[in-house]
Amino acid sequence: MVSKPVSESEFLEGNAVLVYNLALRLTGNASDAEDLAQDALIRALKALPGFRGESSLSTWVYRITVNTWKNRVRSEKRRGLWKMVPLSLFSGDDEDEEPNFKDDSKPLDTGLETDEKGAMVQKALLELDPESRAVVILREIEGQSYQEIAAALDIPEGTVKSRLSRAREALKEKLQKYVTQ
Amino acid sequence: MDCRTFRERLTEFLDRELAAPERSQAEAHLSACSGCRSEYEELHGISKMVAGVGRKPLPVGFMQRLERRRQAGESPAPSRNFFLLPPGIPRYAAFALSSLIVMFVVMDKARNMLQPELGTISGVASNMAVDAPRRAPAAAPKFAAAPPASDTLSSVRGAGGGGSGGFAALKKAAGGQPNDFDRAGQSAAGSLDEAASRNLEVAGARDNKSAVESVDFLKQKAELQQRLVSEKEAKDASVTSTGKALARAKGEPLDAPAAAPAEGKAKVTSNEELIAGIEAEKKRSKMRIIPPSSREERTRLAMLSAMQGANSASAFQLRAQVAPASLGPGQTPMIIAQEPAKVGSAVPDLERLDKNGKLDEAPGVLIRSETERRDLWHKYEMTAAPPKIDYASQMLAVVFATSPSTSIQISRVTPSEDRIVVSYHELPLANDAKALAVPSYQFRVIPKTEKPVYFEKLP
Numbered sequence: 001m002v003s004k005p006v007s008e009s010e011f012l013e014g015n016a017v018l019v020y021n022l023a024l025r026l027t028g029n030a031s032d033a034e035d036l037a038q039d040a041l042i043r044a045l046k047a048l049p050g051f052r053g054e055s056s057l058s059t060w061v062y063r064i065t066v067n068t069w070k071n072r073v074r075s076e077k078r079r080g081l082w083k084m085v086p087l088s089l090f091s092g093d094d095e096d097e098e099p100n101f102k103d104d105s106k107p108l109d110t111g112l113e114t115d116e117k118g119a120m121v122q123k124a125l126l127e128l129d130p131e132s133r134a135v136v137i138l139r140e141i142e143g144q145s146y147q148e149i150a151a152a153l154d155i156p157e158g159t160v161k162s163r164l165s166r167a168r169e170a171l172k173e174k175l176q177k178y179v180t181q
Numbered sequence: 182m183d184c185r186t187f188r189e190r191l192t193e194f195l196d197r198e199l200a201a202p203e204r205s206q207a208e209a210h211l212s213a214c215s216g217c218r219s220e221y222e223e224l225h226g227i228s229k230m231v232a233g234v235g236r237k238p239l240p241v242g243f244m245q246r247l248e249r250r251r252q253a254g255e256s257p258a259p260s261r262n263f264f265l266l267p268p269g270i271p272r273y274a275a276f277a278l279s280s281l282i283v284m285f286v287v288m289d290k291a292r293n294m295l296q297p298e299l300g301t302i303s304g305v306a307s308n309m310a311v312d313a314p315r316r317a318p319a320a321a322p323k324f325a326a327a328p329p330a331s332d333t334l335s336s337v338r339g340a341g342g343g344g345s346g347g348f349a350a351l352k353k354a355a356g357g358q359p360n361d362f363d364r365a366g367q368s369a370a371g372s373l374d375e376a377a378s379r380n381l382e383v384a385g386a387r388d389n390k391s392a393v394e395s396v397d398f399l400k401q402k403a404e405l406q407q408r409l410v411s412e413k414e415a416k417d418a419s420v421t422s423t424g425k426a427l428a429r430a431k432g433e434p435l436d437a438p439a440a441a442p443a444e445g446k447a448k449v450t451s452n453e454e455l456i457a458g459i460e461a462e463k464k465r466s467k468m469r470i471i472p473p474s475s476r477e478e479r480t481r482l483a484m485l486s487a488m489q490g491a492n493s494a495s496a497f498q499l500r501a502q503v504a505p506a507s508l509g510p511g512q513t514p515m516i517i518a519q520e521p522a523k524v525g526s527a528v529p530d531l532e533r534l535d536k537n538g539k540l541d542e543a544p545g546v547l548i549r550s551e552t553e554r555r556d557l558w559h560k561y562e563m564t565a566a567p568p569k570i571d572y573a574s575q576m577l578a579v580v581f582a583t584s585p586s587t588s589i590q591i592s593r594v595t596p597s598e599d600r601i602v603v604s605y606h607e608l609p610l611a612n613d614a615k616a617l618a619v620p621s622y623q624f625r626v627i628p629k630t631e632k633p634v635y636f637e638k639l640p
Contacts, residue, residue: 016244021236034240038247045251118234125231139196140231146198165192171227179226 006057008045015061016041018142022065025137028126036072040065055151062144062152066134073130117178124174132167135160182206187217195224241564249559545603545636548577549629568626576629578603580636582621586610589623592639601630604637 019040024033044064051060125133134153138144139160150157182190182203187210193199194207211218548554550572557579558567570577580589580603591605603625610621627634 012244012247016247017236017239020239020243024237025234030240034243034246037243038250041247042251117230121231121234136231140228141234141236143232146193146196161192161198164196168192168224168227171231172223175227175230176223179223179230 006048006051008048011045011048011057012041015044015058018058019044019061019065022062022137022142023069025122025125025141026066026069026130026133028122036065036069039072040068043068056148059144059148059151062138062142062148063154066153069134070130120175120178124171127174128167128170132163132170135163136167136171139164182210184210184214184217187211187214188220191217191221191224195221195228245559545634546579546581547634548579548624563622565622565624568624570626572629574629575626577624578627578634578636579622579624580605582607588621591623591625594625594627596628596630600632601627601634602637603627603634604639606639 016037020033020037023036023040024030027033027036040061044061047064051057055063125136128136131153135149138149138152139146144152146157146160149160153160187194187207190199190203190207194204197204199207211221546557548557551570554567554570554577557563568577578591578594580591582589587607587609589605589607591603593604595602595604605623
């Protein structure tokens, strides 16, 4: 199946907001989300002439976004090696400095969600492992089918189901008290 | 369908991914089993709650920033082939290579700490500090105790810490006399802090070009700070006591003024060495590209980028002039004159933007063509809908705020025989309004003219 060519402006009009929202939920941080979304969109625009419509455009762009994000996470982990070097090694005196090794998880952007439930959902999402987080976001927030999620993440549908099932159990533990309110 | 099978299928049932026959069986079980119904309702509630966060709109200026990045040819984050190795080279070889590089860099930094060299940007700070005694040797002989400062700056830079950390460590280096040190070294420490902060910005610059320009900016700033420090020290009589405080801090006798200037001179680097150091830092900065990780840092970089843009496009300069006496009774506020009809005039002079993002004067800009208008809107990511202008008979006057915490209100436009005066107020933003990354602005369509246009700031 070969789809009709999509112009850049048409592509951006329909997909920029999808990419940004996926990036926002993956990173939990508006600043990082914008960087990630722009990287993903630049990659997608470069690859757009080669898009042949084997999947839907949204699935294709989700896949690019998730891959860009995975690369960033890997890259962050590499940089994490640096964070493990204590400041005292360089200065010989770190009493006045804050510890320079921090948890790799991104800080919650308090401005992202204005209500308590929204903030708790975002926090719970960030506490999931990255693969499960991507599955949950694509299913629950972006409303993608198992088949589309499998295509976007390049995993079998069975893996989508199992990750989703595990992630929901984890989310239930964290969010149950808010559901009953 | 029994409970076990239902639980196994629950996720698919919830997502309507079960095929028809199984779905009917699951529905039948759900109506008959209260335990499974409870489980289903819990998960359904979680699912609805997560879905409830919904989508957010794109941030203001997102598309413009995307376009700018595309035009700048900025490459996305490194791809999976991080080491750019040809196919066939195993990953462990890449890992070994990276380990060697890391080891080399760490050793290099450690060596810098043990033997502070003045041939780097740290040398700028040291030079600033020791320049005061060189010019006023009797005043602050012990101010030449700069090596700890140099060390501190290196350590801050090496570990990626903040500029304030450098200042704190610098105070500590003074030996527990922070008050005296504050008075004596305020300017120099400020310069050092600034240098450290600016240096980190260099490290955070998104591309090599801007990093190199940042170093140029730093050089200019350092020279200015150096001059200010020396002038201040020469005039300030209190520095003598401060010099004593510093001598106490170093544990040296107070009555050793003769040796001190020589020490200061000995540590002064020549301009050639300083320039060589800056060149070395340019090379270093190319290797230390760290993407901005916080909104604050991004804003700072945006400001820096705007300043560099203004520097490179300095064909146009705004000029401050005194208001002509004939302007009107009781009107003696500052007047910023706009040179008339210059091509490419749509560039406010942001060279005056200081590190806090403030301008000393509000620039007014005249737009005489759609190209200029588009450039200005693009350059400053102006989101206001552009007005309809007939450039044959009209032009556009734009006024920018002097600070991120103020806004502009154009109150009137007064044409006269020999000029047009655009009068405006600059008002503080409400307390709850967020500071703007881009200066606030307002524009007004005015009749096309070759007369000079004045921008008048009303009290």
